[in-house]
Amino acid sequence: MRDIRLDQVEIRFPVKEGFVEAAAGVTTTFQSGEITAIIGESGCGKSVLGLAILGLLPIYAQISGSIWLGENDLFRMSPKQMRNLRGREIGFIAQNPADSLNPVRKIKGQLMEAIRLSQGDFSEHNKKLYGLLKDFGFPKEQLTRVLQSYPFQLSGGMKQRISSAMGIASDANWILADEPSKGLDNDLREQTYENLRQIKKHGVEGMIIITHDIVLAEKLCDSVAVMYSGQIIEKGKNVLSNPRHPYTKGLLDSFPSHGMHAMEGKSPAPGEIMLGCRFASRCSKAMPVCRKQSPTEYGNNEEMVRCFLYD
Ligand SMILES: Nc1ncnc2c1ncn2[C@@H]1O[C@H](COP(=O)(O)OP(=O)(O)OP(=O)(O)O)[C@@H](O)[C@H]1O
């Protein structure tokens, strides 16, 4: 079982006015055997972190630090090695099935292409194709039709299920899903939860789920990492039931299921040079030290909070 370890990951995008700092020294370990959610306000750097793990950042991104999958240093792999790794080691479930399904190819060819990255011969692959469809809720009598369809011929829910099946078709050890339940109605959202449960049952080594869906995080995830302005400011198994960082408390209160009390203020502009805690200007608990010094991480990788209140 291999963990995904991030060590001082720093990601900047050069822009006209200077740079956007999307990750500001992220050090954390995504534990194998666990599903970790990454939550945080829009723009805090969740997707960029995911793309870094997948090796899909644009070429102009300035990157430092390292990301390890077991003994593999991902930032030192060639583009070809990364392509292999994306299929075989880390499967990706895109937010929008349209991002992972090719509109001009039939479902069968697309699924088989992913399945062929896994071990086995033709007959095993074929068996797997039907097994996957069954696991993702396609009844026997639909199979032929579904496999011969183009994506546009399927309903939204079917596409969602196919795209999840494709995410695990290659037997990737890790799965990274970026907002798998975004913009879905209730039924489709429930379907996505069910898909993710299926994926877990398929025995992946670990999963990272980027999400704004607190219900998903509560229902499915073993651990939650909270990002703010390019940093992970809290992480642990009890973050949702017992948030410690003032930002996490505010964030949770802002979710519909928690009363939807919007948090005051705005996060710092990416790239803004800051002394002290990045949340200090919005924090009702801020102390003088918070404006002078950046808090370090208190605790360990399992239960961590970046806040002077826990000094
Ligand atoms: N290719 C890029 N070039 C320049 N800036 C970028 C690029 N990709 C992301 N950014 C910036 O990096 C920051 C982090 O973006 P990111 O997409 O990771 O946010 P997010 O947490 O995933 O937000 P959301 O919840 O809205 O998806 C943002 O300020 C964004 O504008």
Ligand code: NI
């Ligand atoms: Ni995002």
